[in-house]
Amino acid sequence: MTNYHKRLFLTPNISISLRMADINKLKTLATQVRRDILRMVHKVNSGHPGGSLGCTEFFVTLYNEIMDRKEEFDMDGIGEDLFFLSNGHISPVFYSVLERDGYFPIEELSTFRLIDSRLQGHPTTHEGLPGVRVASGSLGQGMSVAIGAAHAKKLNNDSHLVYSLHGDGELQEGQNWEAIMYASAKKVDNLIATVDLNGQQIDGATDDVLPMGSIKAKFEAFGWIVLEIEEGNNIEAILKGMAEAKSKSGKGKPVCVLLKTIMGHGVDFMMYTHAWHGKAPNDEQLAIGLAQNPETLGDY
Amino acid sequence: MKTYTYTEKKDTRSGFGAGMTELGKTNPNVVALCADLVGSLKIQTFIDENPERFFQVGVAEANMMGIAAGLTIGGKIPFTGTFANFSTGRVYDQIRQSIAYSGKNVKICASHAGLTLGEDGATHQILEDIGLMKMLPGMTVINPCDFNQTKAATIAIAEHKGPVYLRFGRPSVPIFTPEDQKFEIGKAVHLTEGNDVTIVATGHLVWEALEASKALYEKGISAEVINIHTIKPLDKKSILNSVAKTGCVVSAEEHNYFGGLGESVARVLATHKPTPQEFVATQDTFGESGTPAQLMDKYGLNSQAIVKASEKVIKRK
Numbered sequence: 214m215t216n217y218h219k220r221l222f223l224t225p226n227i228s229i230s231l232r233m234a235d236i237n238k239l240k241t242l243a244t245q246v247r248r249d250i251l252r253m254v255h256k257v258n259s260g261h262p263g264g265s266l267g268c269t270e271f272f273v274t275l276y277n278e279i280m281d282r283k284e285e286f287d288m289d290g291i292g293e294d295l296f297f298l299s300n301g302h303i304s305p306v307f308y309s310v311l312e313r314d315g316y317f318p319i320e321e322l323s324t325f326r327l328i329d330s331r332l333q334g335h336p337t338t339h340e341g342l343p344g345v346r347v348a349s350g351s352l353g354q355g356m357s358v359a360i361g362a363a364h365a366k367k368l369n370n371d372s373h374l375v376y377s378l379h380g381d382g383e384l385q386e387g388q389n390w391e392a393i394m395y396a397s398a399k400k401v402d403n404l405i406a407t408v409d410l411n412g413q414q415i416d417g418a419t420d421d422v423l424p425m426g427s428i429k430a431k432f433e434a435f436g437w438i439v440l441e442i443e444e445g446n447n448i449e450a451i452l453k454g455m456a457e458a459k460s461k462s463g464k465g466k467p468v469c470v471l472l473k474t475i476m477g478h479g480v481d482f483m484m485y486t487h488a489w490h491g492k493a494p495n496d497e498q499l500a501i502g503l504a505q506n507p508e509t510l511g512d513y
Numbered sequence: 514m515k516t517y518t519y520t521e522k523k524d525t526r527s528g529f530g531a532g533m534t535e536l537g538k539t540n541p542n543v544v545a546l547c548a549d550l551v552g553s554l555k556i557q558t559f560i561d562e563n564p565e566r567f568f569q570v571g572v573a574e575a576n577m578m579g580i581a582a583g584l585t586i587g588g589k590i591p592f593t594g595t596f597a598n599f600s601t602g603r604v605y606d607q608i609r610q611s612i613a614y615s616g617k618n619v620k621i622c623a624s625h626a627g628l629t630l631g632e633d634g635a636t637h638q639i640l641e642d643i644g645l646m647k648m649l650p651g652m653t654v655i656n657p658c659d660f661n662q663t664k665a666a667t668i669a670i671a672e673h674k675g676p677v678y679l680r681f682g683r684p685s686v687p688i689f690t691p692e693d694q695k696f697e698i699g700k701a702v703h704l705t706e707g708n709d710v711t712i713v714a715t716g717h718l719v720w721e722a723l724e725a726s727k728a729l730y731e732k733g734i735s736a737e738v739i740n741i742h743t744i745k746p747l748d749k750k751s752i753l754n755s756v757a758k759t760g761c762v763v764s765a766e767e768h769n770y771f772g773g774l775g776e777s778v779a780r781v782l783a784t785h786k787p788t789p790q791e792f793v794a795t796q797d798t799f800g801e802s803g804t805p806a807q808l809m810d811k812y813g814l815n816s817q818a819i820v821k822a823s824e825k826v827i828k829r830k
Contacts, residue, residue, distance in 0.1 A: 288586060289586060289587050289588050290586060290587070291587060291588070295586070297583075337614060337615070338614075338615050338616055339614055339615070339616065346586050347582060347583070347586070347611055347615045347617075348610050348611065348614045348615045349610070350610065351606050351609075351610045354575075354579050354606075354607055354610060354611050355579075356579070357575070357576045357577075357578070357579020357580050357582075357583065357607075357611070358579045358580070358582050358583040358586075358611055359583060360576075360579070360580050360583060361579065361580035361581060361582055361583020361584040361585075361586070361591070362583040362584070362586045362587060363583070364568065364580065364583070364584055364589075365583065365584050365585075365586060365587030365588070365589050366587060368544070368565070368566070368587070368589060369587050369588070371587070387575075388575040388576060388579065388607070391570075391573035391575055391576035392576050392579065392580075394571075394573070395570060395571070395573065395576055395580075398571075399568075
């Protein structure tokens with residue numbers, strides 16, 4: 214199993230009534246991805262486990278059941294759905310899912326954040342890592358890029374969709390609101406932007422650092438269709454919510470999904486706190502975290 | 514001495530607009546974005562003829578740069594348009610991460626660069642943009658000198674793969690380069706042959722350098738004027754060959770002497786052939802309101818300043 218790097222599901226299937234066997238496959242993958250995240254950040258004693266763990270179910274579901282993707286990566290991505298990670302610091306979950314879906318060799322996860330690696334601290338196209346279409350890390354830029362890619366799809370008569378993910382703290386960056394205003398004004402209805410609503414940022418709870426009020430009301434006031442996934446760490450809830458989001462695309466408005474997640478999900482001492490935003494576990498903490506997430510598909 | 518004359522003056526931004534009109538007809542992948550300055554950027558004809566390939570983003574330059582980066586994914590060649598100040602300093606991090614570091618094929622087209630923007634004053638007159646942009650790895654930086662060359666440069670950068678900063682201006686200036694010129698990125702243009710001093714100039718200062726060379730000729734000094742339309746990559750060979758003959762150089766630009774063409778030239782000379790150099794540029798200052806001519810006089814960016822600098826640098830040989 215250690216050389217596992219085939220895609221689990223080659224056929225996109227947005228049916229919300231997935232067979233239990235398929236749901237279990239996604240859960241199995243999610244557990245392995247959690248192990249990857251913990252081991253990656255532990256090895257280099259740096260990186261961002263909290264948000265990565267919180268978005269694990271979302272990534273696993275999006276890449277394996279929601280997006281219609283081609284097997285081989287090419288930058289232009291014509292004829293397939295695209296994904297942009299705006300909050301680039303959760304690169305561990307992005308890399309693990311890209312790797313587990315066959316974009317690059319499994320061994321490469323062990324190079325995360327090391328010198329000469331394609332797996333930079335924050336995702337980049339600069340080193341040519343398949344699966345990454347723009348650099349992110351300096352926050353607030355991903356939605357604009359996703360809008361541009363969505364425009365290109367329409368110009369190319371490509372009916373595929375563009376997905377993006379943003380942190381809730383990231384919405385404090387003003388460029389987002391330029392993009393949010395623009396996307397509805399210009400009817401960018403082939404974009405599904407998801408916000409990871411975990412209520413945490415580096416310095417503490419978002420409500421303490423800079424309360425943003427109702428993000429739902431704000432997106433709605435800007436003319437977006439807004440959907441909420443209350444259980445953002447529940448694969449079945451994500452499947453249902455993202456299928457609904459997809460059904461709302463193409464109706465003249467951009468679609469926003471508010472994904473309510475628990476930062477650090479799946480590792481008990483990392484949950485419900487901002488403390489693990491950008492901190493790696495020590496040896497003992499790693500052992501506890503791995504024990505809570507037993508090996509399923511083979512460690513890298 | 515070869516002399517240059519003109520029959521018509523036009524703004525370089527209209528050269529950009531004319532280039533865009535041409536690209537609209539010849540290259541279906543070219544798209545344009547503008548942040549509420551369509552009239553200033555002279556791209557109305559492109560918009561009228563290609564409405565589906567134009568994106569009006571409103572007064573939101575950061576978003577414009579990101580959208581441009583995204584449009585390249587799918588094979589489009591986006592040209593962004595706003596003033597030079599809002600094309601660079603205002604959106605530096607967006608350009609740095611989403612365009613330059615991401616290696617996106619975006620053409621950042623910047624009008625109203627430098628002091629010659631005039632009466633709006635220092636808030637709008639950027640004199641630091643060449644420096645900002647040339648420091649970005651992989652960025653090509655171009656500052657053409659007249660209408661014809663700006664049009665040719667606009668058309669040429671569509672064929673170049675990679676991010677480009679194209680800088681042009683607001684006032685009408687003499688048209689003295691050929692209408693049918695072939696624009697070669699990174700290839701300097703020798704305008705006059707001379708033995709006593711090399712004058713390397715960019716943008717609006719190229720015409721001033723030619724005027725200076727006439728005045729110098731009257732004084733018995735032969736100046737070699739080189740039009741450096743591409744500041745990065747710099748045509749080192751042309752500069753080094755010329756100074757091997759003249760032994761001194763004057764750089765001239767509508768930009769701060771920190772970070773501009775002059776510094777790029779000095780680096781080449783310092784590493785290959787240390788040579789006396791004088792800088793015609795703004796002296797670490799902001800601009801102010803005034804007519805373009807008044808400002809260029811006050812801040813020493815004209816042919817008289819180039820003559821003075823030439824005489825000074827010749828004495829330092």
